[in-house]
Amino acid sequence: MWSAAPWTRTAALCCCVLLQTLVHSAGGLNMCMSGSATSCEECLQIHPSCAWCAQEDFGRGWTSRCDFFTNLLKRGCENRFVEFPSSRTSILESRPLSSKGSGSAQYDVVQIMPQKISLSLRPGGQTWFGLQVRQVEDYPVDLYYLMDLSLSMKDDLDTIRNLGTKLAQEMGKLTSNFRLGFGSFVDKNMSPFSYTAEKYQENPCNGYKLFPNCVPTFGFRHILSLTDKVDRFNEEVQKQMVSRNRDAPEGGFDAILQAAVCKLTCKWTPVEFPVFVQWMSQTV
Secondary structure, X not given: OOOOHHHHHHHHHHHHHHHHHHHHHHHOOOHHHXXXXXXXXXXXXXXXXXXXXXXXXXXOOOOOOEEEHHHHHHOOOOHXXXXXXXXXXEEXXXXXXXXXXXXXXXXXXXXXXXXEEEEEOOXXXXXXXXXXEOOOEOXXXXXXXXXXXXXHHHHHHHHXXXXXXXXHHHHOOOOOOEEEEEEEEOOOOOOOOOOOXXXXXXXXXXXXXXXXXXXXXXXXXXXXXXXXXXXXXXXXXXXXXXXXXXXXXXXXXXXXXXXXXXXXXXXXXXXXXXXXXXXXXXXX
């Protein structure tokens, strides 16, 4: 009886040899030439190791202008015509690190070095640069406190009456130059974030039995510019009244953005990075 098993084994062996040959050939492919690039831009985007020959008389006949840098030179492309940009780093400013933050020169404090760097990056390429960081002693700190004044925060107002004093005491352990500012937010005064019916314009708590009176809804409200007089912070907190909105997220991010960009109003120290404390709770 005839059996197909030997033929099957032979076919399988041939297929295996053919597959190995194809894999070996694929492993040796020139990625730059196989990309069929027709312009310098297309060539350089294939891979960071690819180069383009811009020599006018290069490649007459069938010769790809896109290849590895050394291959182009071997094939007759003059070095000055080879387009082969590389990623690089240039340090533009590198002042030495400071050791202390306060004093007459506090605005010239350097905590990171270098300060300015220029990067030229080729698509797909990479580069590196080193940074040195030192946290100086007694560095000035500006803290702008943003409070959520939606209705659910009514009980928390009493909790933070003396927050300014406590913050100043704790920050005094870190720096002698501490300033505190204060702002508040509720939410966008539009639907669906807040109650927009006419009866809610002056009193958004209208009809709410647990707390029938509150101030009109507002987005962000700047209350106290940054100051070292923490008693002023406590005074302003005691004056605050809650409002009411509809959705849980509140307008916190809007308020953070406003406080960050209103540099003159909030009186940020020029060298400071803003630090925000956002007091949040669930909305009613």
